[in-house]
Amino acid sequence: MTDNPLVLGVDLGGSKILAAVVNAKGEVLSSDRRTTPAAKGPEAVIQAMLSSMKRAIDQAAIKAAELEAICIGAPGLSNPETGVIFTSPHLPGWKDVPLRESIEGKMGVKTLLINDANAAALGEMYFGVARGARNFIYITISTGIGGGIVIDGQIYAGSTGTAGEIGHMTIDSNGPKCNCGNTGCWETLASGTALAREARKRIKSGAETSIVDYAGGDIDKVNAEAVHKAARRGDALAKELIVQTGYYIGVGLASLINIFNPELIIIGGGLSSIGDMLLEPAYKVAEERAYRVAFDSVRFARPALGRNSGVIGAAAYAFRKIEKSKK
Amino acid sequence: MTDNPLVLGVDLGGSKILAAVVNAKGEVLSSDRRTTPAAKGPEAVIQAMLSSMKRAIDQAAIKAAELEAICIGAPGLSNPETGVIFTSPHLPGWKDVPLRESIEGKMGVKTLLINDANAAALGEMYFGVARGARNFIYITISTGIGGGIVIDGQIYAGSTGTAGEIGHMTIDSNGPKCNCGNTGCWETLASGTALAREARKRIKSGAETSIVDYAGGDIDKVNAEAVHKAARRGDALAKELIVQTGYYIGVGLASLINIFNPELIIIGGGLSSIGDMLLEPAYKVAEERAYRVAFDSVRFARPALGRNSGVIGAAAYAFRKIEKSKK
Numbered sequence: 287m288t289d290n291p292l293v294l295g296v297d298l299g300g301s302k303i304l305a306a307v308v309n310a311k312g313e314v315l316s317s318d319r320r321t322t323p324a325a326k327g328p329e330a331v332i333q334a335m336l337s338s339m340k341r342a343i344d345q346a347a348i349k350a351a352e353l354e355a356i357c358i359g360a361p362g363l364s365n366p367e368t369g370v371i372f373t374s375p376h377l378p379g380w381k382d383v384p385l386r387e388s389i390e391g392k393m394g395v396k397t398l399l400i401n402d403a404n405a406a407a408l409g410e411m412y413f414g415v416a417r418g419a420r421n422f423i424y425i426t427i428s429t430g431i432g433g434g435i436v437i438d439g440q441i442y443a444g445s446t447g448t449a450g451e452i453g454h455m456t457i458d459s460n461g462p463k464c465n466c467g468n469t470g471c472w473e474t475l476a477s478g479t480a481l482a483r484e485a486r487k488r489i490k491s492g493a494e495t496s497i498v499d500y501a502g503g504d505i506d507k508v509n510a511e512a513v514h515k516a517a518r519r520g521d522a523l524a525k526e527l528i529v530q531t532g533y534y535i536g537v538g539l540a541s542l543i544n545i546f547n548p549e550l551i552i553i554g555g556g557l558s559s560i561g562d563m564l565l566e567p568a569y570k571v572a573e574e575r576a577y578r579v580a581f582d583s584v585r586f587a588r589p590a591l592g593r594n595s596g597v598i599g600a601a602a603y604a605f606r607k608i609e610k611s612k613k
Numbered sequence: 614m615t616d617n618p619l620v621l622g623v624d625l626g627g628s629k630i631l632a633a634v635v636n637a638k639g640e641v642l643s644s645d646r647r648t649t650p651a652a653k654g655p656e657a658v659i660q661a662m663l664s665s666m667k668r669a670i671d672q673a674a675i676k677a678a679e680l681e682a683i684c685i686g687a688p689g690l691s692n693p694e695t696g697v698i699f700t701s702p703h704l705p706g707w708k709d710v711p712l713r714e715s716i717e718g719k720m721g722v723k724t725l726l727i728n729d730a731n732a733a734a735l736g737e738m739y740f741g742v743a744r745g746a747r748n749f750i751y752i753t754i755s756t757g758i759g760g761g762i763v764i765d766g767q768i769y770a771g772s773t774g775t776a777g778e779i780g781h782m783t784i785d786s787n788g789p790k791c792n793c794g795n796t797g798c799w800e801t802l803a804s805g806t807a808l809a810r811e812a813r814k815r816i817k818s819g820a821e822t823s824i825v826d827y828a829g830g831d832i833d834k835v836n837a838e839a840v841h842k843a844a845r846r847g848d849a850l851a852k853e854l855i856v857q858t859g860y861y862i863g864v865g866l867a868s869l870i871n872i873f874n875p876e877l878i879i880i881g882g883g884l885s886s887i888g889d890m891l892l893e894p895a896y897k898v899a900e901e902r903a904y905r906v907a908f909d910s911v912r913f914a915r916p917a918l919g920r921n922s923g924v925i926g927a928a929a930y931a932f933r934k935i936e937k938s939k940k
Contacts, residue, residue, distance in 0.1 A: 468871075575796070579775055
């Protein structure tokens with residue numbers, strides 16, 4: 287490594303791509319954030335990732351060859367060893383995509399793959415709000431819901447690397463169909479996608495609301511952001527829907543508290559930026575539903591690294607991998 | 614320790630108490646099994662435990678003073694260090710009961726406490742079907758549903774010792790009220806108690822069935838055993854209800870597979886002795902609902918130690934604790 291080794295961390299989400307040049311202290315030197323063209327399929331998304339990565343590299347005034355590694359935090363189920371993404375509910379058309387190999391070939395830089403929520407958990411553990419924590423869960427609530435489970439200071443990846451799919455625990459066995467094929471998954475009721483779906487449903491059934499004004503007047507373009515904007519301006523339906531989403535977040539939190547008895551739960555991801563209006567009801571419902579002794583031993587926190595948890599964690603993962611391989 | 618050190622393992626359940634004298638090889642020398650007088654409260658249950666323990670000791674033709682230790686596998690939430698049971702959904706009236714201290718005082722033998730499902734997981738890991746497994750879950754399905762989570766070859770107890778309450782993950786947020794205070798917990802739909810409740814409901818609403826004949830003609834005495842007996846004689850309603858319970862077992866299994874990506878799931882506990890009629894539908898539903906890659910990497914098994922997993926595991930836990938304390 288050079289005196290100031292750098293890694294390019296990438297956080298691939300169902301809605302956004304974030305690429306950042308990060309040093310070994312977890313400092314972000316440059317970054318690029320753009321929309322994920324998810325609906326256009328894997329090739330388009332990989333192209334957008336490459337453009338985003340190149341821009342982050344340019345902005346850091348370095349060359350790709352100066353990077354120690356690239357590390358991609360990817361959503362869905364993947365094999366961290368081979369770097370193949372098996373499936374990803376919010377990336378239509380992704381089936382057995384050799385993402386690691388593809389990026390490595392195009393960029394000419396050693397590339398690693400890690401689950402996006404695991405990356406964020408590591409970022410917060412090394413540089414953020416989870417420093418010193420041994421047993422905690424990082425939850426990312428955005429298009430879907432992902433989880434990074436840390437047990438005894440280590441990411442718990444399961445027997446074949448796909449553990450942590452907490453967004454796909456069933457919280458309502460009669461609930462909505464999920465992109466993953468299951469029914470009533472947590473993320474079908476408590477994600478940004480769920481919030482937007484409920485808003486569109488209510489608007490179409492004639493509810494009085496200003497939500498659609500924040501989506502350019504087009505019902506089909508109503509997303510979680512539009513609901514949030516309307517709620518901030520006092521829209522009653524928008525507020526009601528956010529509280530309802532918070533309720534379902536709380537149902538899942540209670541399950542995780544009962545199962546894991548964690549010391550810390552970090553809630554990040556795009557939807558969580560709504561803040562108290564969403565999270566206060568969630569914490570309240572978790573308190574009502576979880577075992578008292580388990581609830582009392584958990585601390586809730588927002589990510590200290592904000593939306594950078596994933597890219598910083600991905601970079602930290604790469605730095606540690608490189609160090610190990612040199613020993 | 615003597616040449617053939619012995620531990621008294623106790624498996625305290627909501628329906629049954631099992632006490633057994635076990636040696637360091639995991640062999641059961643003697644045992645006593647009796648009904649838990651759960652409805653009569655903590656004092657009566659502790660008395661029954663003491664009688665059961667004394668009988669197991671007598672049958673082994675030893676004296677209590679010859680035991681290295683007693684180890685109790687207890688249901689519900691407890692602090693393994695202090696030996697206090699905080700609460701236990703199927704033991705009415707148990708609130709902050711200092712069970713370890715109480716038994717130790719009465720028996721005059723060093724006493725340890727462990728969660729019942731954790732004990733069973735250890736039993737299967739040391740002497741049963743989980744030998745060599747690193748990441749697995751032991752599920753006990755009886756009056757309620759308990760879980761012992763093993764991660765990297767160690768019981769995962771969480772930050773304050775209450776982890777593994779998988780029976781209290783919500784699988785139907787609009788489901789039945791649970792004894793724990795939550796709503797739609799897995800065990801409200803997939804336990805022996807749930808099966809019996811559904812049977813009584815259907816009988817009371819006039820369903821044609823022979824189930825009540827296996828409960829001495831008293832609807833209020835219909836339990837899971839009566840349903841199982843009727844099903845074995847071909848009763849259509851009994852069979853339907855068992856398949857329905859299997860369905861809900863499968864819903865929860867899928868969640869656990871998605872969350873933990875375990876290599877092995879062991880299903881024990883009284884209700885699971887129904888066997889294929891209950892478990893085949895459960896596995897099928899789990900396959901339909903879980904992520905394919907995660908489902909394909911899990912193996913399902915019944916406990917190799919049968920109903921002795923808990924007492925053997927509790928004893929093994931005590932032997933290891935004693936060994937450690939001597940180092």
